[in-house]
Amino acid sequence: MKTTIVLETDKKRLAGNLASPERRFEFFESEQSAYLFHLEQTEVDSYILEDTGNDVRSLIRNVRNIRFLNEMVSIILFGEGSIPDELHQDEHNITKCSTIEELVLMLEAIPENKRKYNRVRWPVSAWFNGTNSLEGQRDKGMVTSISSGGCMIFSDRMPAAGEALFITIIFNDFDFLVEGVILRQDTRGFAVQFREISSWTQTIIQRIVDERILIELKNID
Numbered sequence: 001m002k003t004t005i006v007l008e009t010d011k012k013r014l015a016g017n018l019a020s021p022e023r024r025f026e027f028f029e030s031e032q033s034a035y036l037f038h039l040e041q042t043e044v045d046s047y048i049l050e051d052t053g054n055d056v057r058s059l060i061r062n063v064r065n066i067r068f069l070n071e072m073v074s075i076i077l078f079g080e081g082s083i084p085d086e087l088h089q090d091e092h093n094i095t096k097c098s099t100i101e102e103l104v105l106m107l108e109a110i111p112e113n114k115r116k117y118n119r120v121r122w123p124v125s126a127w128f129n130g131t132n133s134l135e136g137q138r139d140k141g142m143v144t145s146i147s148s149g150g151c152m153i154f155s156d157r158m159p160a161a162g163e164a165l166f167i168t169i170i171f172n173d174f175d176f177l178v179e180g181v182i183l184r185q186d187t188r189g190f191a192v193q194f195r196e197i198s199s200w201t202q203t204i205i206q207r208i209v210d211e212r213i214l215i216e217l218k219n220i221d
Contacts, residue, residue, distance in 0.1 A: 003043045004107060005034050007062065008050035014078070017100045023107065031062060038069055039210055045110055048103070051079035051096070060086050063094070069213060071145075074110050078103060124171055126153060131164040131179070143169055144189060148197075148206040150180065154189035161185065167192065171208070176201055 003024045006014055018025050024043075028034035038044050047066055051059060059077070066073060077083060077096045087094050097103050124146075129138035141155030151169070159165060163182045168175055178201060180192035194202075 001043055002045050002110075003041055004046045004048060005038060005044060006048045007031065007034055008048070008078075014048070014100075018103075020104075020107075031065065035065060035069060035213075039213060044070070044073065046074040046076065046107060048076045048078050051077040051081070053079060053081050056084050056086070059084065063087055074106075076103060076106050124169060126151075126167055126169045128153065128155075128159075128165045128167040130159070131166055141189070146205065147209060148194075148202045150183070150191065150193040152189050152191050158185050158190055165192065176204070 001024045002022065003026060004018075006018070006025055006027045008014060008027070008029070014025075014027070026034075026037060028037070034047075047062075049059060049062055063075060066075060072093070075094045077094060078098070079096075080098050081096075083094055083096045095106050097106060124143045126141050126143045127138050128141060139155055139157045141153040141157075143151050144154050145152045146169070151167075153167075159182050161182050161184055165180050165182065166177060167180055168177050178194050179196050180194045183191040183193050185191070
């Protein structure tokens with residue numbers, strides 16, 4: 001079931017007004033508790049952050065941490081006023097509302113295809129080649145972000161969207177081979193969706209991602 005995490009200091013403000021047979025709401029006062037819950041849940045597609053207007057730095061920190069977990073998750077700021085200048089609305093996929101009615105409409109508008117895998121930015125190197133390439137013909141790139149569902153690679157060679165690749169991702173202690181298809185390319189590199197990936201490999205990638213995220217969460221102020 002689609003899940004929304006609500007971070008607010010007064011649970012009574014929203015808890016009694018948010019109910020849906022198609023959406024689950026989880027309320028937290030502690031940021032770390034919310035993030036740890038998110039790590040275990042693949043259906044989290046949105047956050048509601050209480051915005052009193054009194055602590056912009058805390059709000060920006062929350063957004064940074066949520067983006068570290070999953071940059072595709074929708075963030076709705078609930079409160080009066082406008083979105084802080086530091087949080088560019090389009091870039092960060094953030095909306096703002098002040099009424100329950102607006103909030104419900106924003107939740108209903110969230111696309112179904114929000115990424116369900118937590119993703120971490122972690123530069124590691126990789127070799128890749130087309131599935132139809134000649135033996136020994138391959139290119140090197142840098143994996144700038146990765147999840148158990150796919151990755152982003154920056155390289156001098158930019159494969160076309162739809163091209164199938166074999167990718168060897170190299171970590172400090174080991175490396176592994178995955179097959180993927182190019183979803184899109186932009187100035188950051190090209191996005192790969194893994195396919196025919198074994199459950200063992202997917203588990204290993206997600207374990208690496210979650211361990212890195214847990215290290216980051218321990219450093220939350």
